[in-house]
Amino acid sequence: MAKNIVLTEELKKHFGFDTFKGNQEAIISSLLAGNDTFVLMPTGGGKSLCYQLPSLLMEGTAIVISPLIALMKNQVDAMRNFSEDDNVAHFLNSSLNKTAIDQVKSDIISGKTKLLYVAPESLTKEENIEFLKTVPISFYAVDEAHCISEWGHDFRPEYRRIRPIINEISRRPVIALTATATPKVQHDIQKNLGMQDAAVFKSSFNRTNLYYEVRPKTANVDRDIIKFIKANPGKSGIIYCLSRKKVEELAEILKVNNIKALPYHAGMDGATRSANQDAFLLEEVDVIVATIAFGMGIDKPDVRFVIHYDIPKSLEGYYQETGRAGRDGGEGQCIAFYINKDLLKMEKFMQGKPLAEQEIGKQLLIETASYAESSICRRKSLLHYFGEEYNEDNCGNCDNCLNPKKQVEAK
Known part of the structure; x- marks a missing residue:
């Protein structure tokens, strides 16, 4: 029970919320315990918190793989609003110049950055792979994970390369998150990310309102x-x-x-x-x-x-x-x-x-x-x-x- 109290205290301290929503607490506990974790949570259920909070509590930097530059920017801004330190979250994508990239890397090396958002295309770049091999990583979060499946509504072939790259950088727990996945798509995601033994958390799709x-x-x-x-x-x-x-x-x-x-x-x-x-x-x-x-x-x-x-x-x-x-x-x-x-x-x-x-x-x-x-x-x-x-x-x-x-x- 003590662990739960600590988690709610951390939630209050970092995000100002008094209680978790739905499966959030169980999902976070699963990730903190080092398990691969699959999260199916319809829009509005609070998916982002499931990797944002653990990233602040674990050693190293969490790598969040996300498909859209606009989405990354929103998420990074949101994290910076919660934290006193702007270096806590960064993104790495094609919109940054060399100076900005160097700043991101130096913040990661110094241990200030707990969350790094990357587009799958940036993750596949050789220089980024080589750099990430040199830093401690807490876990990988694959957001919009349905993009990995040809049966998903937004298939992106580069998502298929995520697992081999993770293996090359360093094996750490993986959390895959999506708001929509049929049973077929869920199976595809777990198979492609090599996480068949993951703890699975599904929320109801029924939006009564x-x-x-x-x-x-x-x-x-x-x-x-x-x-x-x-x-x-x-x-x-x-x-x-x-x-x-x-x-x-x-x-x-x-x-x-x-x-x-x-x-x-x-x-x-x-x-x-x-x-x-x-x-x-x-x-x-x-x-x-x-x-x-x-x-x-x-x-x-x-x-x-x-x-x-x-x-x-x-x-x-x-x-x-x-x-x-x-x-x-x-x-x-x-x-x-x-x-x-x-x-x-x-x-x-x-x-x-x-x-x-x-x-x-x-x-x-x-x-x-x-x-x-x-x-x-x-x-x-x-x-x-x-x-x-x-x-x-x-x-x-x-x-x-x-x-x-x-x-x-x-x-």
């Missing part, structure tokens, strides 16, 4: 969205579109209709993108229209609606994106507009990709279509997809449960 609805996508979709936003004045929302062109167009249409909205996609220059993201976080605008590039690591707890202008390429992607609504436990409305034609368009985009990738992509689209077209409880469908049973007859918070006649009328 989120309302799910699928609407037919008609020629009036823009008008439907404007009507919905006008009926929810002053509320924060995200609208996801598949193409950058549509993002720009829709943001303009909303502005013309006196809705405070801004676009966000990877094709914009970095400064504009950051400014638009900040305007949303600071509530200078109500709505951000974005491609899926937006949202990783965005911590805005009071997003009240997430609209999908186009149905996503996979149910995992859909779950992750809708999960950005209602992170404070308040209402979150998740509305997706669906027409089968969109899926056919996505299938066309896949032509020219390797056959195995096309097959997986098609399978994911079939699953998305069956979710969109189904008349059973949306919550039941989603949870079942993630290998979780949901035994209620009526969730009371999705279109199919609230209006069983809807499906009949739509036919």
Whole structure:
């Protein structure tokens, strides 16, 4: 029991929280005991703390492998806010010049840096491998671990190189974290990271405060969205579109209709993108229209609606994106507009990709279509997809449960 008291004291001392959320304490204890640890925790559950706190309590520097530069920057800023010492956390990626890199290395050597965020591409650089071989490492954290799996919604081939590199640098415990993973993806992650014997912690995927609805996508979709936003004045929302062109167009249409909205996609220059993201976080605008590039690591707890202008390429992607609504436990409305034609368009985009990738992509689209077209409880469908049973007859918070006649009328 004494150990638990110490952990809660450390939590209070470093982060100002009185109690842990969900499995956090058990996960941290597992890592401190030197175990490989697999964490499946839906968005908003407090994954980052599971490696941030142990990094402060263990000897050496923790290496956090993370896919996005913007995400690293947010995390490092957050850590520096909690600590009196700015050297406590650093990142190493392509955005740094030589002087900045030398500063990071000297802080690590002197033992001041407890957390080092690296992009997988930076981890594979020979000079970084050679440098990391010379410093004491406490553990490795692989964030967004679903990127390792071809079945995951955001596959990145460079994630497959993580394990061999860890073996080359120095073997230490590994913690893999993801907010979305089907049983198949979980197996893939553990196999690829060589952590089949890991302690596994899974939290429920059921977000009871989120309302799910699928609407037919008609020629009036823009008008439907404007009507919905006008009926929810002053509320924060995200609208996801598949193409950058549509993002720009829709943001303009909303502005013309006196809705405070801004676009966000990877094709914009970095400064504009950051400014638009900040305007949303600071509530200078109500709505951000974005491609899926937006949202990783965005911590805005009071997003009240997430609209999908186009149905996503996979149910995992859909779950992750809708999960950005209602992170404070308040209402979150998740509305997706669906027409089968969109899926056919996505299938066309896949032509020219390797056959195995096309097959997986098609399978994911079939699953998305069956979710969109189904008349059973949306919550039941989603949870079942993630290998979780949901035994209620009526969730009371999705279109199919609230209006069983809807499906009949739509036919």
